[in-house]
Amino acid sequence: MQIYLDYSATAPTRSEAIAAMQGVFTQQWGNPSSLHEWGQRTATVMEQARMQVASLMNAPDPESIIFTSGGTEADNLAIMGVAHLYAKPQHIIISNVEHSAVAEPVRLLELWGWQVTRLRVDAKGRVDPQDLKVALQDNTVLVSVIYGQSEVGTLQPIEEFGKIARSAGVLFHTDAVQVAGRLPIDVKNLPVDLLSISSHKIYGPQGAGALYVRPGVELVPLLSGGGQEKRLRSGTQAVPILAGFGIAAELAAQELLTETQRLMKLRDRLFSQLSDIPGLLPTGDCTHRLPHHVSFCLEYADGEKLSGKTLVRQMNLAGIGISAGAACHSGKLSPSPILLAMGYPENAALGAIRMTLGRETTEADVDWVAMVFRQVLQRLSPVKLVVSH
Ligand SMILES: Cc1ncc(COP(=O)(O)O)c(C=O)c1O
Structure with a gap:
């Protein structure tokens, strides 16, 4: 046994996602940026996946979903995408129980002269929202706190963090990779500006993820080129993989x-x-x-x-x-x-x-x-x- x-x-890719991917591999293999029939058929599949992922987190506008290669890239795009908006080092706040996909880019920023506050957690792994209030500075540009900690399972009061960050005029990002598909996520009503998820944790294929970017929030892309994904993530999208991610997101929401x-x-x-x-x-x-x-x-x-x-x-x-x-x-x-x-x-x-x-x-x-x-x-x-x- x-x-x-x-x-x-990781979770095994569910059969419905595999079937969807197979269909795209064989029938909708065009480049989604091409204007002809082949390309447009593929673009339709991709936009369907975007809607499915948007609805898993109750994002009213599917355009707010930026497809990435996974949770790691979504986290990096959130952190570095905000950091690169500034010519000079600023201040960033994270918790001291972040996944390395957040902790490592922030460590890099620190090497580049950024000020970093790592909020303490208690014995259960929770951050006290009061500590966030105290940590905010005039030059704080981003707060990022993991929603569901992958190693010890602790959920953070991200709604409170988001409110505090918003009332200080600071962007708030959360890594929701472990939460997506397991608990409801409602970005329409949560005060979050940026939220990361990953396909393979919700029974979609490995190699896909998404960053929710609240409309109006500016980021600098990590990858430049053809300007796909609203210029935030250049490169031809992996549409078969995204189709699997989309169906996995739709079924996760249903179940x-x-x-x-x-x-x-x-x-x-x-x-x-x-x-x-x-x-x-x-x-x-x-x-x-x-x-x-x-x-x-x-x-x-x-x-x-x-x-x-x-x-x-x-x-x-x-x-x-x-x-x-x-x-x-x-x-x-x-x-x-x-x-x-x-x-x-x-x-x-x-x-x-x-x-x-x-x-x-x-x-x-x-x-x-x-x-x-x-x-x-x-x-x-x-x-x-x-x-x-
Ligand atoms: C909380 C958290 N964030 C980010 C990631 C990275 O996601 P991916 O494997 O899709 O890059 C993981 C994966 O274990 C995770 O648990």
Whole structure:
């Protein structure tokens, strides 16, 4: 038996998206910028996908959707696109639990002389909106806070951040890659100016994403050339991929309410099945939480013999795909920067574990995974802390 519980990393492309892509590959392969029949047929497919993606986030104007190669590019376009508007370095505010697709471009800006404020999070991974108020300066040009944290599942009060930024006349961006298709997003009513999503997290193909750009917001493109995507992202669009993204967005919107409820039940079932294991601490916020997201850290991880990575490997041998929060750079295991930012000690941050559920996950899967995880931990624990069920 094989069970995949890493849907936050990527999700399998759904069959409807594959069918849509196949149709485009074989029948609508023209260049969408060409004026002839072949091109216009393809352009129609692309505009349909734009509408489907716009409606997933309740964007009234499909023109506000800029297609990109993924969430990373959407985040980079938001950050750098605003930064390049200014001839001189300004001030930018992010949280200290951003995905690297935001954190890295901001680090680059810092090297170029920008002032950066990284807002602290509490032990649950939440930023206090008051801290944002205090951090704003006269030269702040952008606030970017992740909507749903990928490693610990915490949701941020982005509506409050957006209001605060807006009342100070500062643009607000949020990375909603983990939220899209899992919780309703309503850019018409949310005070956000820029919002990133990614196709492969919503059962669309890998290699596509979108940045919502509120009408009137100016950005400098990262890619210049033929002027596609309202001059914000030059290059012939990957229309077959976008068609798959579009249908995945439409179906995610249709299934959102029932699927969210179902995932929340499974999530809570998995949490409760593992809750009695001594030393295994749930991470993130149990109330403000992504519906499909279960995460822990192992208090007594040591990095050498027992770490999140060891557990991932052992679970993999048992046919179960999960992920560790800690990254491994050049062979050296480093503690999860997200857990460190939340105040966890280094050893616990080496023992970060994430299990993310999806459309294919059943109750039986959750029960099996909990049982196997318990056994793996029992085997690896330096002391016999684990109670067998
Ligand atoms: C929160 C978040 N932002 C951005 C990304 C990057 O998206 P993509 O893989 O489409 O570039 C990811 C992917 O893991 C993510 O989880």
